[in-house]
Structure formats: structure tokens, C-alpha cells
Amino acid sequence: MRKLKKPPDPQQPPMSSHDVVITGIGLVSSLGEGPDAHWQKLTQPGFQPVLEAERFAPYTIHPLPEIDWNLQIAKRGDQRQMETWQRLGTYAAGLALDDAGIKGNDELCTTMDMVVAAGGGERDEAVDAVILAASESRNDRDVLLNEKLTTELRPTLFLAQLSNLLAGNISIVHKVTGSSRTFMGEEGAGVSAVETAAARIRSGQSTHVLVGGAFQTEHSDMLLGYELAGYLHRGPWKPVWQRQGSEGGGVVTGSGGAFLVLEQREHAKNRGRKIYAELGPVVSGRARRRQGELNSEIAALLKQANLPDGDLLTISAASGGHAATAAEKAVLDANPALAVRAFSTLTGHMKEAQFPFAVALAAMAVDRGAGYPVFDATVERPFEGAPNSVLATAIGYHQFEGLGLVKAA
Amino acid sequence: MANLRDHMGRPIVAVTGIGVVTSLGIGKADNWAALTSGKSGIHPITRFPVDHLNTRISGMVDFLPSSSKGASHLTYELAETAAHEAVSEAGLDSGDFGGPLFLASPPVELDWADRFSLYNSDKQEAGAERLLRVARGLKELDVFETTQFGSIADRLADRFGTRGLPITLSTACASGATAIQLGVEAIRRGECDKALSIGADGSATAEALIRFSLLSALSTHNDIPEKASKPFSKDRDGFVLAEGSGALVLESLEAAVARGATILGILRGCGEKADDFHRTRSKPDGSPAIAAVRAALADAGLGEDEIDYVNAHGTSTPENDKMEHLSLSTVFGERIGSMPISSNKSMIGHTLSAAGAVEAAFSLMTMRESVIPPTINYDNPDPAIVLDVVPNKKRDAEVGTVLSNSFGFGGQNTCLVMAREPV
Numbered sequence: 001m002r003k004l005k006k007p008p009d010p011q012q013p014p015m016s017s018h019d020v021v022i023t024g025i026g027l028v029s030s031l032g033e034g035p036d037a038h039w040q041k042l043t044q045p046g047f048q049p050v051l052e053a054e055r056f057a058p059y060t061i062h063p064l065p066e067i068d069w070n071l072q073i074a075k076r077g078d079q080r081q082m083e084t085w086q087r088l089g090t091y092a093a094g095l096a097l098d099d100a101g102i103k104g105n106d107e108l109c110t111t112m113d114m115v116v117a118a119g120g121g122e123r124d125e126a127v128d129a130v131i132l133a134a135s136e137s138r139n140d141r142d143v144l145l146n147e148k149l150t151t152e153l154r155p156t157l158f159l160a161q162l163s164n165l166l167a168g169n170i171s172i173v174h175k176v177t178g179s180s181r182t183f184m185g186e187e188g189a190g191v192s193a194v195e196t197a198a199a200r201i202r203s204g205q206s207t208h209v210l211v212g213g214a215f216q217t218e219h220s221d222m223l224l225g226y227e228l229a230g231y232l233h234r235g236p237w238k239p240v241w242q243r244q245g246s247e248g249g250g251v252v253t254g255s256g257g258a259f260l261v262l263e264q265r266e267h268a269k270n271r272g273r274k275i276y277a278e279l280g281p282v283v284s285g286r287a288r289r290r291q292g293e294l295n296s297e298i299a300a301l302l303k304q305a306n307l308p309d310g311d312l313l314t315i316s317a318a319s320g321g322h323a324a325t326a327a328e329k330a331v332l333d334a335n336p337a338l339a340v341r342a343f344s345t346l347t348g349h350m351k352e353a354q355f356p357f358a359v360a361l362a363a364m365a366v367d368r369g370a371g372y373p374v375f376d377a378t379v380e381r382p383f384e385g386a387p388n389s390v391l392a393t394a395i396g397y398h399q400f401e402g403l404g405l406v407k408a409a
Numbered sequence: 410m411a412n413l414r415d416h417m418g419r420p421i422v423a424v425t426g427i428g429v430v431t432s433l434g435i436g437k438a439d440n441w442a443a444l445t446s447g448k449s450g451i452h453p454i455t456r457f458p459v460d461h462l463n464t465r466i467s468g469m470v471d472f473l474p475s476s477s478k479g480a481s482h483l484t485y486e487l488a489e490t491a492a493h494e495a496v497s498e499a500g501l502d503s504g505d506f507g508g509p510l511f512l513a514s515p516p517v518e519l520d521w522a523d524r525f526s527l528y529n530s531d532k533q534e535a536g537a538e539r540l541l542r543v544a545r546g547l548k549e550l551d552v553f554e555t556t557q558f559g560s561i562a563d564r565l566a567d568r569f570g571t572r573g574l575p576i577t578l579s580t581a582c583a584s585g586a587t588a589i590q591l592g593v594e595a596i597r598r599g600e601c602d603k604a605l606s607i608g609a610d611g612s613a614t615a616e617a618l619i620r621f622s623l624l625s626a627l628s629t630h631n632d633i634p635e636k637a638s639k640p641f642s643k644d645r646d647g648f649v650l651a652e653g654s655g656a657l658v659l660e661s662l663e664a665a666v667a668r669g670a671t672i673l674g675i676l677r678g679c680g681e682k683a684d685d686f687h688r689t690r691s692k693p694d695g696s697p698a699i700a701a702v703r704a705a706l707a708d709a710g711l712g713e714d715e716i717d718y719v720n721a722h723g724t725s726t727p728e729n730d731k732m733e734h735l736s737l738s739t740v741f742g743e744r745i746g747s748m749p750i751s752s753n754k755s756m757i758g759h760t761l762s763a764a765g766a767v768e769a770a771f772s773l774m775t776m777r778e779s780v781i782p783p784t785i786n787y788d789n790p791d792p793a794i795v796l797d798v799v800p801n802k803k804r805d806a807e808v809g810t811v812l813s814n815s816f817g818f819g820g821q822n823t824c825l826v827m828a829r830e831p832v
Contacts, residue, residue, distance in 0.1 A: 059541075081688060114683070118579075119558055120516045129536035132528045141525050145615055146461040155623035159688045159818075163516040163558070164579040168819030171685045177697065180683035180821045181587060184516065185559025185577045192576050196591075203598045220537030224519065227544040228553035248545070284574040286566055399563050400574050 020198045020279040021409055022363045023268045024100025024261030026092040026212070029347040029357075030062035030254055034095060035364050042346065042361070045373040049346045051237055058234040059227075061217050062254030062348030067091060072098075078173050083122040083160040084255075086169050089214030092257030093170045096210065100261035101273055108271075109175040113206045114167055115197045116182045117189035117213035117352035121161035123221050127152045166214065176210055187317065188284070188400025189213065190355035195282040195402065197262050207267040212259030213352035226251055231321050231397055239376035240320040240342040241329060250320040251397055254348020258357035275409040277363040280389070281305050284402035294324065297401055298331040298393075305405050307337075307391065313371045313383050314338045314391040315361045317354035321397035328395045329379075338391065339383035345375045355394035355402060362390035362406035412832050413663045415677070416710035419597040421831055422676040423665045426501070426658030428494030429770045430487050431757040432468040432651055436494055441774055444782040445803040449635035449756045451649050457615045464627040466634040468651025468758030469613045476611075479520040481555035483611025485564055487654035487763070488512060492569060492607050499658040500670060501603075503569060508603035510571035511591040512562040513584030515612035515762045523552050561609075571605055581817030582722070583681075584608055585655060585765025586825050590679040592659040602664035608766025609654035618650055624689060626726060638759075639786035640723035640752035641730050641798050648724040651758030655766030657773075662831055674773040675828040677810070678709025684820030691732050691816065698736035698822050702812065705824035706740075711810065713741050716748070716826070718781060718806070720772040720813040721798075723752025724759050729816060734794040749806065751799040755785045765815040769825055772811040776829040781806050 027034060030050040031041045041047050052063040069087055072094030073079050079087060097103035102112065131148045138144050159165050164182040171177050183189040183196075193211050200206040216222060226232050226249070234248035243250040268275055283304045287297035314332065318325045332338050343361055344350075350357060365371055369386035393403040415421050429436065432450030433443040443450070451468050456477060459465040470476060475486040496503045527543045534542065547553070554560040562575035580587045585608025592604035621627050628647040630637040638649045657676075665672055682700035686692040706713065722733055738745045753771050760767050775781055780803050787800035813825045 120518060123518070125537060128524070132524065132540075133535060135525050135529060140458075141521075142457045142615065143460045145521055146458065146619070149616055149619045150461045150463075150622070153619065153623060156688075158620040158624060161516075162579075162581065162819065164581045164584075164817070164821060165688060165819045167683075168581075168688055168821070171683045171820055172688065175685050177683040177685050177820075179681040180580065180819075181591075182579045182821075183576055184514075184579055185562065185575075186557060188559050188574050189577070192574055196576070199598055199600065200594075205594065205598075220541060221519075224537070224540055224544055225556050227541050228519070228547060228556055229550055230545045230547070232545070286563065286574045288567065396559075398557060399559055402574065 018202050018204055019265040020201045020262050021265045021268050022260055022276040022279055023263045023273045024096040025276060025360045025363065026096030026099060026259040027360055028088060028092045029256035030065060031347060032065050039364055039368065042372050047346065056223060059223055059232050060237045060252055063218060064255040073173050081156060081159060082169055085121045085214060085216035086160055086166050088216055088257050089166040090169045090173050092212060092214055093210060093259045094174055096212065096259035096261050097174055102261060103174060111178045112176045113178045113200060113209045114170060114176050114180050115193040115209060115211045116167040117193040118163040118166050118182050118184060119352055120163055122219045124153065124157055125220060185400060186351055187354045187394045187396040190352050191284045191394050191402030194355055194359060194404060195284055198279055198282050201262060201264050208261060208263040210259060211262055212257065212356040214257030215255065215350040215353050217253040217255045233320060239345040240318050240325065241376050241379040243320045244322055244326060250322045250325060252320060252348050254350050256347055256350040256353055258353045258360050260356055260360060277366040278407045278409050280405035280407050282404035286400055294327040295331055298328060298395060301401060301403050302335065305403055308389050310337060311339055311383065312337050312389060312391055313365060313387045314340045314393065315358045316340050316342045317344060317358040317394040318342045319344060319349045319397035324395050324397050339381055341372050341375050341380060343375065358392035358394055359404055359406060362392045365390050366406055366408050421662040422593045422596050423660050423662045423672045424657050424674045424676060424773055425660045425665050425670045425672065426495035426499030427673055427770045427773055428491035428656040429767055430470060430490050431653035431760065431767060432470055433757060435490060437774065444756055444771065445780050447783050447785045447801060449785060451634045451637055451758055453634055462618065463629050464618060464622050465631045466637055466649060467613055468649055470611065470652040479522060479555060480515065480612040480614055481517055481561060484514050484609050485561045487611050488561065488565055488607045488609035489568060491654040491656035492565065492605060495656040495658045496569060505570035506605055507572060508601045508605060509573050509595055510562060510566055510575035511588040511604060511606045512565060512575060512577045513588040513608035513762045513766060514561055514577055515610050516579060517556055517558055519556050521616065569605060579762065580821035580823060581819050582761055583765055583815035583817040583821045583823040584762040585767060586815040586823040588766060589657060589676065589769055589825060590823060593676050593679055596659060596661050603658065603660040606659055606766065607654065607656040608763040610760050610762040611652050613650050613652050621650060628725065636786050638725045638755050640725040640755050640784055641791055641794050641796060642787055643789040643791040645725045645727060645730060648726050649758035651760045653757060653760035653763045653767050655763055655770040657769060674776055675831055677828045678705045678826040680704025680708050681823045684822065689818055690728060695732050695735040695739060697820065698732060698816055699739050701822035701824045702736060702740045705812065705826045709826035711826060715810060716812045717808045717810050718775065719748060719750040720768050720811055721750050721752045722814040722816045723754050725754060730794060733814065734796060746795055747797060749781050749799050749804065750796050751782055751784045753782060765823065768813050772813045772827050776808045776811060779805060779807055781808065
């Protein structure tokens with residue numbers, strides 16, 4: 001089942017020029033945009049999340065902050081070709097490129113590889129609603145579909161829906177063209193994207209890679225993707241760890257995006273860039289959950305990640321989904337050295353962006369030499385001191401798992 | 410004994426199993442017989458009514474048990490069928506493959522049949538609110554799983570016993586080639602000694618057809634379906650939407666030789682380059698496609714004069730074929746007029762996410778069988794595109810190396826270089 005990747009080679013020197021370092025972070029969530037805004041809010045003890053409980057009742061979501069798209073997507077024409085999901089991803093990618101000093105540098109952009117973790121874009125809800133309403137009084141539903149879709153659909157909407165067109169838009173807007181790959185598959189896509197990008201750098205295949213994802217939850221179809229299995233939490237909002245036994249399935253979603261610039265250490269040093277942190281081992285797996293393998297899989301991944309001794313700040317991307325969150329909690333609780341912070345309590349679940357977001361928060365803590373206060377005082381315990389390493393986890397709400405270790409640069 | 414490392418000191422990657430399904434049939438034997446006799450799999454659409462549609466033909470796969478069960482189920486069955494053929498040919502345990510899985514598959518959405526059925530199972534409220542309320546009462550996961558982007562690969566991982574977290578990917582029309590590239594790279598990095606790369610696409614729904622139609626991408630030559638896909642012809646008017654799957658078992662040459670496996674071909678090189686010009690059109694100077702071809706040649710350690718045959722992307726759209734000609738003639742210079750270049754899509758249509766894998770499978774068979782499948786429907790050559798397209802009839806030829814092109818919407822270009830023999 002596991003063991004896709006061989007464990008890190010113990011013979012390898014602890015620091016080599018092909019080490020992977022993080023030199024750019026682009027974040028957007030209900031908390032704001034950029035590492036500074038996120039740091040300020042997340043380190044405010046007792047910070048209360050931004051919630052929207054009315055618009056999609058009975059579901060609560062964490063909405064997007066106000067964003068001036070022009071700041072990262074200069075051309076109106078480009079903005080018009082996208083819906084919010086692609087705009088959000090393109091925007092967050094631009095923030096990361098800016099942060100790494102790569103944006104606008106032709107040489108660096110044309111040689112930059114890219115791995116995007118993506119789902120799909122927004123459907124036209126109004127057209128869908130018209131078709132569904134008409135289906136109540138018609139038996140020739142397939143004909144109805146042809147009739148309405150051929151006349152009502154906006155031709156370019158298709159391009160705003162295609163999974164690989166988030167990467168396509170990043171190439172068009174930010175000129176990142178070394179290579180472009182899109183991984184699909186919820187949180188697991190985000191894990192694989194970071195894992196593959198890091199493997200490319202370690203092996204000398206890439207010098208710098210843009211990696212990340214975005215999720216736009218303010219659209220009924222995006223909620224439907226969870227709710228077809230009853231995954232969404234209903235009723236009053238609660239922190240991630242406290243949703244067991246509440247009405248619904250435990251997931252509260254949020255709009256947001258996270259992109260990272262991963263870079264070969266030598267490449268970053270040669271161009272004199274600030275390094276947030278080193279990205280250590282990234283491991284992933286696929287537990288056969290119906291056969292009860294999730295707990296043992298998470299435990300095995302922790303072992304594979306070669307965790308350092310002593311207290312370890314752990315940024316968890318736990319979704320709140322009942323079964324997966326309970327399994328993750330059980331395994332993390334069994335490791336008393338781990339001081340866990342489930343950031344989705346404050347941002348909501350951002351699907352494909354969960355793992356890149358967790359890695360970003362881990363890198364910020366390492367860089368600033370401080371942990372985050374507890375996000376949920378009833379469950380999480382304080383962490384004192386300056387973290388030298390921080391663990392990031394992403395246990396999928398339905399399938400796929402991964403984690404990564406971020407270390408001081 | 411053959412050299413086990415390539416020109417850059419990386420493990421050489423061999424192909425030890427090939428599987429394929431297209432509208433021409435299931436498996437290599439049926440497909441190859443049809444392909445080399447110039448038979449087309451393009452036919453009138455019968456899966457759904459064609460009222461109001463400008464395009465009423467396709468290369469759908471209508472003969473599998475899941476053909477009428479929706480995109481997710483059909484894509485799984487296409488992938489499973491091709492992978493089973495490939496893994497069996499490789500002589501590996503089809504329930505315990507033991508290497509990673511890379512799946513190129515279409516983005517998923519809730520099928521309209523399910524949307525209608527959920528919606529009409531209730532009367533309260535309307536639109537999205539009703540769907541959400543019905544959804545949370547569902548007791549089965551079947552419909553849910555058709556909407557999860559990782560579910561097809563998850564099922565395949567169970568079925569074949571692949572290792573680790575399977576990667577599902579999309580680079581649009583280049584996806585199948587990217588799945589192969591990811592497998593090649595994992596072996597070269599020493600992460601595994603074998604990988605299963607699959608491209609599968611069973612997503613030719615009415616909505617998909619209409620979406621491409623609204624972008625004016627599809628042929629509307631409905632009257633004689635088998636004549637509609639005519640790459641490099643003057644009267645080409647768009648691609649023909651199609652379904653299919655291709656699967657390769659990739660293995661380090663070292664591991665394959667050690668276990669006495671039959672080597673079906675070598676994956677010599679992969680190259681890619683993204684386009685930043687436009688969402689559906691490529692840069693007018695062809696530079697991204699040119700860079701992708703050159704990157705593949707460099708990765709393979711081969712010069713321009715060492716490619717024997719090009720398996721073209723050849724979609725039959727006015728734009729692609731023109732750009733592909735421009736790119737190839739820039740890379741290969743004067744030699745381009747005498748190099749055989751054919752398009753499988755003239756017979757099977759454009760299998761989208763599967764195309765790169767299906768065409769890699771056919772490229773490998775071209776070398777093994779010493780027969781080049783033709784570009785059919787080449788009755789009115791485009792005078793602006795002077796190429797030896799292997800018109801209308803197969804050609805016997807010794808082919809030692811193939812370049813296979815895949816150029817996608819969204820500007821994702823991937824090229825593969827394959828060889829018959831290790832260096």
C-alpha cells in the first residue's frame with residue numbers, strides 16, 4: 001500500500017546544494033492575503049474566524065476577503081476569461097512569485113516549472129437551475145439538455161471550468177512556462193504536487209518550481225461535491241476538533257489559495273533570496289480506509305518523515321470530517337511531542353490548497369522563530385519557544401494522506 | 410548486455426506492457442488490424458439524442474458495459490481494460506503491481522443523469538438548494554465518488570495493487586503523454602523500478618460535446634462520419650470528439666532484463682514547454698511547441714536527424730495542424746518533407762486525456778511491426794502544409810525512433826521520444 005518513495009537516504013549529507021528551500025509564499029483566505037496578514041491574525045490569541053452563515057445556510061463558510069484582482073491580474077481581458085476560482089489561484093500564484101522576486105523576471109519565469117493542484121471551476125448555476133426546473137415537466141430530458149446548453153451556455157465558460165486552465169492562466173498572466181502540470185484529487189493532489197516538485201529539485205531536474213492550489217467554496221456545486229456524501233457540518237460553527245457528534249459531517253469549507261515557490265538552495269543563494277525554510281521529507285500514502293487502515297497509515301507516515309526529537313509544532317490540515325479527523329487526532333494524540341494547530345478552524349477547508357497552505361504556515365513559523373497560539377484551547381496545547389522544525393499534515397477528508405517536515409533554513 | 414543507463418547516466422526506461430482501447434475495438438490486436446487497414450472508428454452518436462447539435466458524430470466507445478453509465482464509470486472501465494492488457498503482457502501480477510500509478514483522466518463533474526435524478530426525487534425548494542438537501546440524505550457513496558477527482562485512480566490502485574498515493578493529472582490534450590512522463594521521471598529518479606501510466610477518457614457527454622462545439626473546435630462533417638477527421642487536409646474543419654484509453658507498463662531496463670521480461674520499446678525522452686499566449690490558440694511563432702520537441706530530443710540524447718517517424722498530434726483543426734507543421738519544419742528543416750508523419754486521429758478521433766497514451770501505444774507498435782499507420786481522408790492536401798503524411802494507406806518501413814506530439818488547450822505541450830531498441 002505505501003512505500004511509493006524510498007525513505008530519505010541516510011548517506012546523503014544533511015545539507016546539499018539540491019536541498020529544497022521555500023523562497024516565496026502566496027496566501028489568500030478569509031483572513032486576508034499574504035504571509036504578514038496571516039501571521040498577524042493567526043498569532044492573535046483567541047482570534048475569531050470570519051464566518052458567513054447566511055448565504056449558504058444551513059452551511060457556514062469562510063468567505064473570500066475583498067480582493068483587488070488588478071494587483072496581480074493586470075489585464076481586464078484576462079480577468080474576464082476566468083471565474084473566481086481561476087482568478088483566486090492566479091492571484092495567489094502571483095503573490096508567491098512576487099514574494100520570491102520572480103515575477104516579471106523573464107529569465108526566471110520561462111525556466112520555472114509549475115505543478116498546480118486543481119479541482120474544477122464553477123458551473124453556470126443559473127443555466128443549471130433553468131434546466132433542472134424544466135426537467136420537472138419534461139420526459140425528454142436529454143433533448144432538453146441539448147436545447148438549453150446549446151443556447152444558454154457562455155462559450156468561454158468551459159475554459160473557466162477546465163482543471164488545467166488554472167495553470168494555463170498562470171502561464172498567460174505570469175509567464176511561467178518551463179513546464180505545466182495539473183494534479184487532480186482533492187487534498188492528495190496538493191500533497192503530490194509538493195512532493196513531486198520537491199523530488200524534481202532534489203534530483204536536479206528543476207531549479208525552481210511554483211506549486212500550489214486554490215479553492216473557491218462560494219458556489220453551490222463546490223458544496224455539493226462534499227455534501228453528496230454528507231461531509232458538511234451544519235448548525236452553529238465549532239472548531240475543527242469539536243465537530244464530532246454535531247449535525248452533519250464535520251467539514252466547514254473556506255475560500256482560499258496557497259502557492260509556494262520551492263527552490264534549489266544553491267539557486268536561491270546565488271540570486272541572493274531570502275529563504276523562509278527548508279522543505280524536508282514529504283511523504284504520502286493511500287490507506288484503504290474501508291479496511292480500517294487509516295490510523296496505521298498516518299502512524300507509518302509519521303515514522304517515514306524522520307521527525308526530530310523533542311516538542312514539534314504540527315500544522316494540521318484536518319478537515320473536521322468526522323472519521324478522518326478522529327483518526328488523525330488519535331494518532332497525533334499518541335505522539336505527546338506533537339503540539340497541534342488545526343488551521344482550518346480559522347480558514348475553513350480549502351481542498352486542494354490544504355497541504356500547500358499547511359506547509360506555508362509551517363515555513364512562516366520556522367522563519368519567524370515562533371509558534372502559533374492555540375486555535376482551540378480545549379484541545380490544543382501551548383507550544384513555547386522557537387520551532388526549529390515544523391510538521392505539516394494533510395489527511396484527506398475522504399481519501400489520500402500526506403505530510404511534510406519544514407526545517408529552519 | 411545492453412547499457413542500462415542513458416546518456417545522462419539515468420536508468421533507461423523500457424516498456425514491457427501495452428494496452429489500448431479505442432472506438433476501433435478492445436486491445437492491441439483489433440486496434441492494430443483496423444488502424445493499418447485505414448479503418449475509421451468515427452460513427453454517428455447514438456448514446457444521447459442529437460437534436461439541436463451541430464456535431465452529431467464522434468469516436469465514442471459504445472461497446473463496453475459502462476458505455477452508458479456516465480463519464481466516471483466509463484473512464485474507469487477504459488483505464489482498467491487497457492491497464493489489464495498492459496500488466497498481463499508484462500507478465501506481472503495484475504492484483505499486486507507494486508509500483509506507482511499515474512492516471513491521465515478528464516476532470517469530473519456530476520453527470521446530468523444523476524443531477525436530474527437527484528433533483529426530481531424531491532419537490533421542496535428549487536435549484537441548488539434542493540440538490541444539496543437531497544444530497545445530504547443519500548445513503549450510498551456511488552454518486553459522490555463520481556464527483557471526486559481522485560476516485561478513479563483510487564479504484565485502479567485497489568484493482569491493480571499499485572503503490573502509494575496515485576497521481577491523477579490533467580494537461581488537457583497532452584495528459585496521456587504527461588502520465589507517461591511522470592512514470593519515466595519516477596523511475597529515473599530511482600523512486601521505483603516500475604510504474605503504471607494510463608491515459609483514459611470516457612467523457613464524451615452531450616455537455617462536453619456542446620462545450621467544444623461552442624468553441625468551434627469540432628468538425629461538423631456529419632454526413633460521412635468516417636471522413637470527418639482529416640488532419641493536414643485543406644478542408645479540415647475541426648477535431649472529432651472521441652474516447653479511449655492507453656496504458657503502458659514502464660520499467661527500468663535493468664529490472665526488466667533481470668526478470669527476463671520482453672522489452673517492447675524504450676521511452677528515450679520527454680520534453681515539455683508551456684505556452685503563455687492564449688487559452689485556446691498557440692503562440693503564432695510556434696515557439697512553445699518547437700521548444701517541447703527540442704526538449705524531448707535533448708532529453709533522449711538524439712539529434713534532429715535521428716527521428717525516423719513522427720506520430721503527429723494531428724487533430725484536424727485548422728489551427729493545430731498549421732502550427733504543428735510550422736513547429737516540425739522549424740525543428741527538422743528541409744528533412745521534414747521526406748519524413749513520414751501520420752495522425753492516428755484521422756481514424757480514432759481525438760481521445761483528449763487519453764490521446765498521448767493511446768498514441769504512444771501505437772507509436773511503439775509502429776516500431777515493433779515495422780508498419781506505419783496512415784493518415785486517412787487525405788484527399789485534398791493543404792498546399793500550405795507539405796508533409797509526407799503517409800496518405801491513406803499504411804506503409805512498411807523500418808522505424809527505430811518515433812517522436813509523438815501532444816499539444817493541449819491551455820498551452821500544455823508534451824512530446825515523447827521512443828525507440829525500438831536500447832542504445
